[in-house]
Amino acid sequence: MSQYSPTDRPNGPVIADLRSDTVTKPCAGMRAAMAAAEVGDDVYGEDPNVTALEQRLADQMGKEEGLFLPSGTQSNLIAMLSHCGRGEEVIAGDSYHVIRYEAAGASVLGGVALHALPVAEDGGLDPEAIAGAVKEDDSHHPISRLLSLENTNYGQAVPLARIKAAVAAGRAAGLSIHLDGARFFNAITALGCGAEDLAAPFDSISICLSKGLGAPVGSVLVGPRDLMKRARRLRKMLGGGMRQAGVLAAAGLYALDHNVTSLAEDQHRAAALAEHLRALHLGTVTHATNMVFLTPRDGLDIVGAMAAQGVRLAAPAPATRMVLHSDIDDDAFAAILNGFTQAADARGAA
C-alpha cells in the first residue's frame, strides 16, 4: 500500500482532506484571475501569462529560462531526458519521487538507468554514497550523468549545507544536478533562506504550483537555455505542449503572489497537530514542514475512525501521512483536532 492508495470517503460531508496538498481547490481570487487571463497559443510562444510565469520563476531561481508543464511528473521526466541520453544514468534517493512514484518513465521512455541510493534521516544523500555510486568509464556500466535531489523529501527541508555537500560530490564526478523541488517554497520557508540560495547549486529545478501553492495544475522547470531548448522539444514530443494555457498560468502567477507566505501557517499547524497526536498517544508521530506522519498503535483503524469524523486520511504505508494546506482554515483545523480527540476517546472506551 502507498500513500496514494485509495481510502474510504467519509459517509457525510468531507470537513477536511489531509491526504495531500494536491487536493487544494482554486479560491475565488484565483478563479477570477484565471477567468480574466489574456491568452494566446503557447505552442507558438504567444501566451503572455505562460511566458510571464516561466520568466518569473526562472528569474527568481537565477536561471536563464523556464518551461510551463502540466505536472511535476512530466517536469522531472523531461529534466531527466534533457540531461541524459540512452544508456546513461540518474543517481537519486530510493524514497525520492523520481525513483518511487514516476513509473520509471525515464527508463521506459528514454532508456535511462536509475540508481537508487539510501536516503539519510534528514532526507539528503550522503556524499560518500554518491561518490560510490558513480560508475567508472567501463563498457559494462551505464554512464553516470545526473544526480537528482529532492527538497522537501517527505516534508523534510534538507539543510543547505547537506545539499551543497551532495552537489559537490556530484560535481566532482562530472555529474549534472537536478532538484525535484515539488515543494521548493515549503523548503525555503522552513530553511529561512532565499529562493536563489537553494536554487544556486542546481542546473535544473522542477517547481510544482499545484501542491501547497494551491493552483489546480502546473509545474515549471527552470534551467540554462541549451537544456531548456531540449526540454521544450521533449515537451512537444510527450504531448505536453498546451495551447491557451494562460488560464492555468494565471493561476500559477496568482499562487506566487498570494500563497507563498501562508506556507508558514501550514507548517505551524502541522507542528500543532503533531503535538496534539502525541498527547493522545495514538501511535508514533513525526512531523516536518507541512506534513505529519502517524504510525497508529496496533489494530487502530485511524483512517476509518477519522472518516467517521469527516476527515479524510491517506492509507497507512505504514505511517499515515497528513498534509496541511491552504484549504484547511481555522474551523477545519479545529474539527481535525476534535476528530482525533473523539477517535482517541472511542478507542479508550473500546
Ligand SMILES: Cc1ncc(COP(=O)(O)O)c(C=O)c1O
Ligand atoms: C516530491 C514530488 N515530486 C514530484 C511530484 C509529482 O507531481 P505531480 O503529481 O504534479 O505529477 C510529487 C507529487 O506529489 C511529489 O510529491
